[in-house]
Amino acid sequence: MLKGFGNFLIKELKVLARDPKILLGMIIVPLAIFPAMGAVMGYAVQTAQEQAVKATLIVVNNDGGNWSRSFIDFLKGLNAMGVGFNLTVHIENNIEPLTSEKVLELLSKYNTTQIIEIPKGFSENATAHFSNPQIRACLRFYGVLRGTSVFESVGSSVVDALVNQFNRAVAPDVLFSEKATVIKGEIKYKVDPSMVSNLLTSQSIALPVTILIVVMSAVQIAATSVAMEKEEKTLETLLTLPIDRLAILWGKLSSSIIIAAVGALAFMAGYNYMLSSVTAGIPENLKLDLAALGLVPSTFGYLLLGLSLFVTLLSALALAVIISAFAEDIRSAQSFVGYIYPFVFIPLLALIYLDINTLPFALRLVFYAIPFSHPAIASKAVIMGDYWTVIYGIIYVFAFTVVVMYAASRLFATEKILTAKLKFKGLKRKEKLAEEF
C-alpha cells in the first residue's frame, strides 16, 4: 500500500462530497434527469400502444365473398378475445376503385388514420391457397403519416399483428398485406408507414444531437469567457474603458456563436459522413427516397430551421452570460450553467421519441415554454410542411431572448457585474464584502 494514500483519499472524498457543485452536477442532476427521461419515454410507449390497440379501423370490403366476411368477423371478435385489442371497426362496401380521393374522404369521414381494403378476388385467392399455397390473399393497408415519432410505426405494426393472428387461426400464410402511406394528403403506394417513420427518426436523431452538442458547448464557451475576465482580473480594466458596455456583452455572445458554429459544422460534417457510411451498406432496392416522398424540408423550411437554431443558440448564450456573471471563477461558472443543461437535453432527447402533437395539452405547453425545444420541434414540423409552428416558435424564442438580453445588458451597465455573486447556500445573491475594500 502506498504510504499516505488512504489518508489522502479520505481527504479528497470529503472535499469532493462537500462541494455542492460536484454534488449537484454528478449526483443530483443525473438522478433527476434519467427518471424524467424514463417517464417521458414510458409515456410515449404507453400512448402509442393505447392509440394502436384502441384504433378506429375502416374496412373497405370490395370482395364481398365468404373469406372477406370471415376476416371482418374475426376483426370484430378480437376485442372479446382478451388479447388487448379495443378496435372500433367501420365497414364500407364496394368502393371501387379505391382512389386517393376516396381514401382521404373516408379518413376524414371517420376521423381516423387507418384503412384496410379487402380487394376484389380476396376470397377467391384465399380459397385457392388451400390447393396451391403459392396463391395468397392480399389486404391493402393505408396509414397516415402524422408525425415522426419513433412510435409512429406502432399503428402499422398492428396490421401485421392482425394478419398474423388471422393466419394463425386459419392457415399459415393465407393472408399478406400491402401497405401504402398517406403523406401530406397524397397516397404513396408500396411505402410502409413504419419504414418511413423509422427512416425519418433515424435521420432526425442527428439534428437534436447536433443541437445538443452545439448549445451545450456554446454555453460553456460563453460562461467561461465571462468568468475568465473575472478570474484573470481583466474585467475591471475593461469596464473603465471608453467603450459601450454592451459591446463587451455582444463581443462575448458573437465570438461564442462563431466558435459554436464552427464546431457545429465540424460535427455535422463528421456526423454526415458517419450516416452515409451506414446507409451505403443498404441495398438500393431497400432504400426509401425521402425527397421523392416529399419528406425533406424545402429551402424555406431549411431557412426557418436555421433561424430557429440561431435564436435558440442566442437565448442559451444570453442565459449563460447572465448566470456566469454571478460566478467568480471559471469552475463556478461552469457549474452554474449546469442548471441550464436539463432544460436543453430533456426536451431535445424526448422529442426524438415523441411527437409533440400527440402529447396532452399541459405537457405540450411545458415543451413549448422551454426555448431549447423549438429547434427539435421545428426539425419535424418543416418536414411535414407545418411552417406556422416553426414561425411561432421563432417569435417566442426571440421574445424570450430579448428579455434575457435586456437583463444581461442591465447587468453589464451597472456595478452588479462586478459585485454580484451567487452563494450556493440558499442560492442567495450577495455583494462582495469587506475583503475587497
Add this chain to the structure above:
Amino acid sequence: MLAVEAHNVTKVFGSIRALDGLSFSVKQGEVFGLIGPNGAGKTTALRIVSTLLLPTSGTVKVFERDVVRDAADVRKIISYLPEEAGAYRYLSGWEYLEFMARFHTSDKSEARKMVMEAAEISGLGERLKDKTKTYSKGMKRRLLVARALMPKPKLAILDEPTSGLDVLHSYHVREIIKSYVKRHGVTVLVSSHNMLEVEYLCDKVALINRGRLVAEGAPQELKEKYGCTNLEEVFAKVVTFA
C-alpha cells in the same frame, strides 16, 4: 481646475460601511496618494472615481464631470490600473497593447504610436512578442502600467502599482510613473501600502482609516505636523490615534 473632487462619499456593502463621508480633492498635474491600512476603503474610493462602483451617497467629480451622471465622459479621460489586474493569457504583450489602444482611438497610426510608446515605457523589448502567460509578475505589471499610461489620460488611477513586485521591478515601475507624469503633465491618483513609494511619488497624500479621512497634506508637511522622520511613522501615529 480640480482633477478630482470627492465630497462626503459613503459606500455601503450590505451591513458594512466601506466609505464613511470621505472627502478629498486632487489638483490638476498633482500626484495624489491615498494611504491607509487594509480594509480602510482605498480600493473602494478608487473604484468609485473610476466609475466602477456607484457611491451610496455623496458626489465625486473628475474634471468637473460627475462619475455617476457623466460616467461615459469620465471614462474618456481616465485610465485605471486595478490592484490585481491581469492581461489576456493567449495574447502577446504587443497584441494586448494594440487591443487596448483601439479603444482609445480609431486612427490606426495614432494607435500604433500609442503602442510604440507603451512598448518603450514597459521596457519589455522583444518579450512583447511572447504570450503574456509566459511573463513573470513583474513583467506583467510593467505591461499593465504601460497600458494605463499610454493613452495619456488626464487622470491616471493606479491601485497599488507595485504591489507584490520585487525591489527591481518596483523601482522600474516607480520610475515609469515619475518620468511619465513629469513629461506629460498627467494627474495621478495612487494608492499604496509602501510609504517610501508614497513619499517618493506623491505631491500630496490623504490618510484614510475605516472609510474616513484622518490626515491630508504634502508628505513633508505631515512629517512636520506629527513630528515624525518619515511617513511610516506618521501613518502609524495617525492610524493608532484615529
